[in-house]
Amino acid sequence: MDKLLIVGGTPLSGEVAMSGAKNAALPILCASLLTSDPLQLTNVPQLKDISTMLRLLGDMGVGVTMDGVDGMVLDASALTNPVASYEMVKTMRASILVLGPLLARCGEARVSLPGGCAIGARPVEQHIKGLQAMGAEITVEQGYVLAKASRLKGARICTDMVTVTGTENLMMAACLADGETIIENAAREPEVVDLANCLVSMGARISGAGTDIIRIQGVEKLHGATHAIMPDRIETGTYLCAAAATGGDIRLTRTSAAYLDTVVDKLLDAGCDITVERDAIRIRAPQRLKAVSLRTAPYPAFPTDMQAQFMAINCIADGVATIRETIFENRFMHVNELMRLGANIQIEGNNAIVRGCDHLEGATVMATDLRASASLVIAGLVARGETLIDRIYHLDRGYERIEEKLEKLGAQVKRVH
């Protein structure tokens, strides 16, 4: 199993390009199931989660042709097998995103329930309830969701909580339904908007994406399209934090600050200087950061996917910060690992109280989930001496060529096989 060896203490400097967004690419790959025409995508990140999704789609009969470094063409004209097995879904929860498109296009689907996950229970009952409201007959047998519908019907759906993949699944299903679907309490995440933009270029009739009410007027058929995946706002935020923690000065290109308002605001509060360009961001960090408190919540509030990285920067900031996690019930797995590096963190329910220390010391730590791993990388970059991060397969799920990008910024990072 690969590990990452980091020698901390070098301020990051220089320039690096950001990749396409994992959480936009995953639903958009599933959107290919909605048409028998080719869907051409660019700026697709090369990540483990993407190759898992391509394997899942391939098993269903979707043809995948790679096109250059970050492009591909998906062809679901010969969709034969509307099944997502437990073996696939258990390795990647986002596999549930095939449920809506399969049901809409094939009239049936057999998709494994994802089961629990390191960061929380993460049930999918809102996806199921929404599809039932659209007329699907759904049963759960032997851990599988069995769904049937001759043609889905438009419906008014109000989800109990804001759910990103739930909104995406229902929006995709509604594209081919008979009549209008209204999704209330919809997720407003930029990735939902990127998916909607792709669907619209495939002929879908969607309005309101990016607000909490999305209206979809069902059509008979979708057609092929070309779409460029949006930049990864969480990868961008992670590199900004790495620069902030190390007292660095970096410029991130092929990205946008447009969806990072709350993250940029917190970095400004921490004392960083940030310059926003049309498709680049530069950050210059002070000698010592100021502690910044935050509370995670659905977009446009502070993203849960950036919570762990801000925990890491608060560990070495001046002052005390309170970090409140409101989306997932178990997303503090990185705390004990950060404490192995010398951090002072106290957990009280869903609050973490972080008292900044003047330095961290390298140690061996274990990655537990994707964003927790990112926080350990940031802590390792700032710690004195060597930090060895075990189980970095979590990182490979969501950060493209991370050691190469960090090395480009001057960090001492090595993958150990």
Ligand code: EPU
């Ligand atoms: N929830 C339910 N029932 C449902 C759906 C959601 O109780 O039917 C709960 C979840 O358990 C959670 C909350 O609602 O407590 C929000 O979950 P959501 O459904 O929004 O999460 P998700 O769609 O499974 C996506 C991202 C996550 C990101 C969350 C929150 C993808 C593929 N994943 O997950 O990304 O943390 O939204 O923004 O888009 C990551 O990239 O590291 C990651 C975990």
